Amino acid sequence: xxxxxxxxxxxxxxxxxxxxxxxxxxxxxxxxxxxxxxxxxxxxxxxxxxxxxxxxxxxxxxxxxxxxxxxxxxxxxxxxxxxxxxxxxxxxxxxxxxxxxxxxxxxxxxxxxxxxxxxxxxxxxxxxxxxxxxxxxxxxxxxxxxxxxxxxxxxxxxxxxxxxxxxxxxxxxxxxxxxxxxxxxxxxxxxxxxxxxxxxxxxxxxxxxxxxxxxxxxxxxxxxxxxxxxxxxxxxxxxxxxxxxxxxxxxxxxxxxxxxxxxxxxxxxxxxxxxxxxxxxxxxxxxxxxxxxx
Amino acid sequence: xxxxxxxxxxxxxxxxxxxxxxxxxxxxxxxxxxxxxxxxxxxxxxxxxxxxxxxxxxxxxxxxxxxxxxxxxxxxxxxxxxxxxxxxxxxxxxxxxxxxxxxxxxxxxxxxxxxxxxxxxxxxxxxxxxxxxxxxxxxxxxxxxxxxxxxxxxxxxxxxxxxxxxxxxxxxxxxxxxxxxxxxxxxxxxxxxxxxxxxxxxxxxxxxxxxxxxxxxxxxxxxxxxxxxxxxxxxxxxxxxxxxxxxxxxxxxxxxxxxxxxxxxxxxxxxxxxxxxxxxxxxxxxxxxxxxxxxxxxxxxxxxxxxxxxxxxxxxxxxxxxxxxxxxxxxxxxxxxxxxxxxxxxxxxxxxxxxxxxxxxxxxxxxxxxxxxxxxxxxxxxxxxxxxxxxxxxxx
Numbered sequence: 001x002x003x004x005x006x007x008x009x010x011x012x013x014x015x016x017x018x019x020x021x022x023x024x025x026x027x028x029x030x031x032x033x034x035x036x037x038x039x040x041x042x043x044x045x046x047x048x049x050x051x052x053x054x055x056x057x058x059x060x061x062x063x064x065x066x067x068x069x070x071x072x073x074x075x076x077x078x079x080x081x082x083x084x085x086x087x088x089x090x091x092x093x094x095x096x097x098x099x100x101x102x103x104x105x106x107x108x109x110x111x112x113x114x115x116x117x118x119x120x121x122x123x124x125x126x127x128x129x130x131x132x133x134x135x136x137x138x139x140x141x142x143x144x145x146x147x148x149x150x151x152x153x154x155x156x157x158x159x160x161x162x163x164x165x166x167x168x169x170x171x172x173x174x175x176x177x178x179x180x181x182x183x184x185x186x187x188x189x190x191x192x193x194x195x196x197x198x199x200x201x202x203x204x205x206x207x208x209x210x211x212x213x214x215x216x217x218x219x220x221x222x223x224x225x226x227x228x229x230x231x232x233x234x235x236x237x238x239x240x241x242x243x244x245x246x247x248x249x250x251x252x253x254x255x256x257x258x259x260x261x262x263x264x265x266x267x268x269x270x271x272x273x274x275x276x277x278x279x280x281x282x283x284x285x286x287x288x289x290x291x292x293x294x
Numbered sequence: 295x296x297x298x299x300x301x302x303x304x305x306x307x308x309x310x311x312x313x314x315x316x317x318x319x320x321x322x323x324x325x326x327x328x329x330x331x332x333x334x335x336x337x338x339x340x341x342x343x344x345x346x347x348x349x350x351x352x353x354x355x356x357x358x359x360x361x362x363x364x365x366x367x368x369x370x371x372x373x374x375x376x377x378x379x380x381x382x383x384x385x386x387x388x389x390x391x392x393x394x395x396x397x398x399x400x401x402x403x404x405x406x407x408x409x410x411x412x413x414x415x416x417x418x419x420x421x422x423x424x425x426x427x428x429x430x431x432x433x434x435x436x437x438x439x440x441x442x443x444x445x446x447x448x449x450x451x452x453x454x455x456x457x458x459x460x461x462x463x464x465x466x467x468x469x470x471x472x473x474x475x476x477x478x479x480x481x482x483x484x485x486x487x488x489x490x491x492x493x494x495x496x497x498x499x500x501x502x503x504x505x506x507x508x509x510x511x512x513x514x515x516x517x518x519x520x521x522x523x524x525x526x527x528x529x530x531x532x533x534x535x536x537x538x539x540x541x542x543x544x545x546x547x548x549x550x551x552x553x554x555x556x557x558x559x560x561x562x563x564x565x566x567x568x569x570x571x572x573x574x575x576x577x578x579x580x581x582x583x584x585x586x587x588x589x590x591x592x593x594x595x596x597x598x599x600x601x602x603x604x605x606x607x608x609x610x611x612x613x614x615x616x617x618x619x620x621x622x623x624x625x626x627x628x629x630x631x632x633x634x635x636x637x638x639x640x641x642x643x644x645x646x647x648x649x650x651x652x653x654x655x656x657x658x659x660x661x662x663x664x665x666x667x668x669x670x671x672x673x674x675x676x677x678x679x680x681x682x683x684x685x686x687x688x689x690x
Contacts, residue, residue: 103491
């Protein structure tokens with residue numbers, strides 16, 4: 001078991017004929033992901049890496065039974081691509097694209113939350129269920145099948161954490177990059193619910209960062225509803241207020257969203273917080289030991 | 295992207311939001327002429343810099359001069375403008391060096407009955423734009439939010455429908471507005487919400503929003519920030535960008551596709567990925583050092599980008615050591631290693647360089663660095679890297 005995606009997941013790539021879409025379709029395919037179709041308007045009939053290209057998502061779904069999509073279209077067209085996927089009934093929509101205007105996401109979010117699709121991202125590395133299915137840009141080989149559910153607002157920091165976990169012999173059930181934008185489709189809480197219900201996930205590792213209150217909300221949820229051990233790291237303790245730290249969402253504004261507040265909220269919820277990013281894997285070990293699990 | 299107050303007020307005026315009449319001046323003589331043209335008994339001369347806190351801020355060269363001052367004659371307008379223009383205004387947001395004043399806004403005075411606060415932000419918690427108002431105008435809204443949150447009222451509004459009239463009337467009532475002021479508030483709020491969406495703002499703030507003696511609402515100050523990701527569809531707005539207000543190294547980095555933020559420390563960092571870049575700063579601090587910057591070279595950095603990144607780091611006179619921290623995922627460590635060697639050759643290093651590589655093709659990459667003739671300190675793991683760079687910066 002796992003969350004969101006597994007060996008059976010049939011994946012399309014929106015923007016497959018672009019340089020990046022092509023590159024990562026190849027990478028996912030090599031990892032063992034079932035890449036069943038690609039979509040680029042006006043390019044139906046072509047193939048990319050042996051994958052057939054369609055003009056629309058609904059045609060691709062009809063022809064291949066796809067049930068997940070990986071989106072690489074340029075930022076100005078990302079909102080449209082997400083909505084097209086949702087309209088075609090794709091249950092798992094993963095938007096990798098960085099730079100989507102925030103008001104576009106306001107519109108997308110309103111529509112998505114009324115339907116049944118789960119949107120991950122945008123501005124995220126994707127989702128991977130190790131040794132089964134990779135949808136995104138993460139390096140597959142650092143992952144290992146196992147009991148830890150990993151979720152994060154950042155890409156390379158997740159790789160760092162996964163690397164540490166794998167090095168300690170702690171494999172992962174499913175790793176999810178939520179995305180670094182102010183408005184993203186899925187929150188820590190949405191994933192906590194899935195991990196808590198997933199029998200293959202025995203512990204949860206979360207990487208948050210400055211900006212917003214998603215970590216505080218997650219902490220409150222963990223305290224109330226999560227029985228599995230949770231460890232966390234918050235990036236940005238050294239970040240000054242009012243400056244955007246790369247991610248559009250990583251900014252301390254109005255004195256809100258500081259690392260100190262987030263760490264305090266997580267600790268108050270009984271979550272093991274790593275002080276140093278070098279200590280993420282061992283924090284997970286400590287959390288597991290404390291709860292006497294895994 | 296930030297813009298100046300006078301630019302924001304022009305956008306608001308065009309959108310039907312009430313703002314006082316004003317004229318921009320770049321010289322003291324123009325300021326005097328502006329006073330005469332406005333023809334009001336009192337005017338206000340306001341320094342135009344991007345930082346907030348101008349009213350309480352003072353001129354570095356003449357600490358008695360504040361950034362905003364009431365004047366009663368053309369001669370006085372000229373005198374104040376002369377004291378501001380070309381000098382550095384230091385406010386709580388500028389840092390001790392201050393920001394050079396290149397323009398002043400001369401604005402007609404108005405009859406102020408009350409000062410209110412009004413702001414629009416995209417609120418992540420409700421995933422949409424929220425209009426906030428408060429009776430505590432002129433105050434720092436963050437302080438109000440911390441001390442008296444019950445004095446701030448909020449309404450989320452729809453992007454397409456805008457703020458409904460009833461929402462505006464509700465907020466007006468909570469602010470204690472009566473009679474004609476309610477109608478004025480409705481028009482003001484609705485127009486502002488519309489222009490917020492139309493221009494893809496990330497922030498619009500009117501502080502203070504004044505109620506005049508006649509009961510009209512007027513934007514005495516205006517601050518607008520635009521979503522950088524949306525600027526592609528607002529060519530007209532991009533012309534309002536004032537590069538002289540931005541950190542030159544940050545502008546230069548952005549031109550090379552690097553995400554860079556200058557900080558106050560002495561350890562330069564070059565990292566791939568925003569989260570890891572932030573974590574690297576944290577790590578340096580945790581081990582007793584001070585990061586000189588945030589720098590994310592992105593997922594597919596090439597030799598040109600790494601070279602430019604090194605140049606930017608080394609041009610900062612405070613830099614005493616540099617830490618490269620790369621987790622090679624899709625980007626191979628060998629690619630970054632050859633970029634480092636190439637950049638080292640091109641830039642020349644005056645300070646110690648610590649390199650920590652991990653991930654794809656790490657072993658051949660480490661070998662490349664070790665076998666090079668350059669003086670590169672290799673680190674294994676994050677803690678080792680932090681300790682080595684902090685020690686190197688202390689010696690240097």
